[in-house]
Amino acid sequence: MTFQKAIMKWYDREGRELPWRVKGGLRQDAYKAWLAEIMLQQTVVKTVIPYYLKFLKKWPTVENLAKAKEEDVLREWAGLGYYARARNLLKCAQAVVRDYNGAFPDQEEELRKLPGIGRYTAASVRAIAFQKPANVVDGNVERVMARIYAVKEKMPAAKEKLYTLAGKLVPRERAGDYAQALMDLGATICTPDNPQCDKCPVQKFCKAYAEDAPEKYPQREAKKAVPQKYGHVYWLMGKDGVLCERRAEKGLFAGMVGLPTSTWELKQGKTKPPVKALWKKSGLIKHSFTHFDLTLQIWHASAEKYDKIKESYFWIQKKDIYDAGLPTLFKKVLPYTLGAAAATANSTGRKRAR
Numbered sequence: 001m002t003f004q005k006a007i008m009k010w011y012d013r014e015g016r017e018l019p020w021r022v023k024g025g026l027r028q029d030a031y032k033a034w035l036a037e038i039m040l041q042q043t044v045v046k047t048v049i050p051y052y053l054k055f056l057k058k059w060p061t062v063e064n065l066a067k068a069k070e071e072d073v074l075r076e077w078a079g080l081g082y083y084a085r086a087r088n089l090l091k092c093a094q095a096v097v098r099d100y101n102g103a104f105p106d107q108e109e110e111l112r113k114l115p116g117i118g119r120y121t122a123a124s125v126r127a128i129a130f131q132k133p134a135n136v137v138d139g140n141v142e143r144v145m146a147r148i149y150a151v152k153e154k155m156p157a158a159k160e161k162l163y164t165l166a167g168k169l170v171p172r173e174r175a176g177d178y179a180q181a182l183m184d185l186g187a188t189i190c191t192p193d194n195p196q197c198d199k200c201p202v203q204k205f206c207k208a209y210a211e212d213a214p215e216k217y218p219q220r221e222a223k224k225a226v227p228q229k230y231g232h233v234y235w236l237m238g239k240d241g242v243l244c245e246r247r248a249e250k251g252l253f254a255g256m257v258g259l260p261t262s263t264w265e266l267k268q269g270k271t272k273p274p275v276k277a278l279w280k281k282s283g284l285i286k287h288s289f290t291h292f293d294l295t296l297q298i299w300h301a302s303a304e305k306y307d308k309i310k311e312s313y314f315w316i317q318k319k320d321i322y323d324a325g326l327p328t329l330f331k332k333v334l335p336y337t338l339g340a341a342a343a344t345a346n347s348t349g350r351k352r353a354r
């Protein structure tokens with residue numbers, strides 16, 4: 001049996017059932033395939049499922065999404081992270097409707113002209129939505145390839161070699177099922193730690209297994225330390241609610257709703273609250289971004305009267321703060337300011353509602 005036959009036989013039997021997945025060599029609707037793939041970038045399946053279902057309910061077709069307001073898309077996306085994806089999602093839907101009459105193209109070259117679609121997403125949409133041959137290589141597939149071929153080059157330099165090796169295996173038939181089978185293998189069997197080689201359908205093709213050293217691959221350069229940054233975040237209760245900020249059009253959380261913060265620097269600077277009030281410390285929150293870790297000192301205050309506030313500031317009623325579309329960083333402030341019990345009750349309620 002070939003590598004491809006072995007993995008697809010396993011996928012037909014044991015591949016995960018996921019809301020965006022159709023098996024048996026069938027084509028998935030391109031809008032659904034694209035939506036899922038954009039959400040899955042840098043994000044685990046369990047986190048994506050409720051967002052995917054929520055988006056499909058609200059915007060069942062690419063035409064519906066193309067008509068959405070950016071602030072609505074950003075609000076629904078809040079908590080998924082990497083917010084440039086949400087902005088590109090809307091731009092891409094608009095381009096598909098405007099330039100392709102609402103039908104996603106099946107050529108990778110065309111797909112890559114669309115906002116937010118790179119090499120990986122173009123290949124996955126072509127394979128999954130059209131079942132046409134495409135080399136779909138994410139982190140899971142890189143790991144499987146590194147082990148199957150016992151690739152000695154270190155990551156990230158080995159990426160192109162792994163891409164080429166994966167490309168040589170792409171079958172002409174059922175390319176979408178094959179791509180998803182490889183992803184599933186990497187996500188469920190050939191995991192970074194403790195791979196379950198005894199359950200692996202392609203064990204007999206695997207050089208890393210033959211060497212009895214699967215976890216040695218992919219080989220990696222030593223990780224560089226991530227810088228630590230510091231800053232302040234402010235929770236102000238006024239007569240009109242909680243003081244919030246529409247963030248600038250560029251930079252982290254561009255265009256989203258946030259709480260007022262200082263700049264984030266390598267050393268903790270002095271607190272510069274958004275208005276004069278009796279500010280008190282409430283605790284520290286920590287958050288990791290791709291390129292730095294952040295620690296923010298929380299300050300809280302109440303003020304009925306205050307000096308003029310910045311144009312980007314506005315008020316949100318306390319009861320509406322969970323639905324305001326705050327990114328996860330700012331949601332971490334809520335248990336300190338609303339009380340842990342209230343914050344948990346509210347976040348549980350939202351999950352049930354999805």
Ligand code: SF4
Pocket residue numbers: 144147148189190191195196197200201202203204206207208209214
């Ligand atoms: S045999 Fe083990 S290391 Fe090799 S592909 Fe299968 S799970 Fe991964």
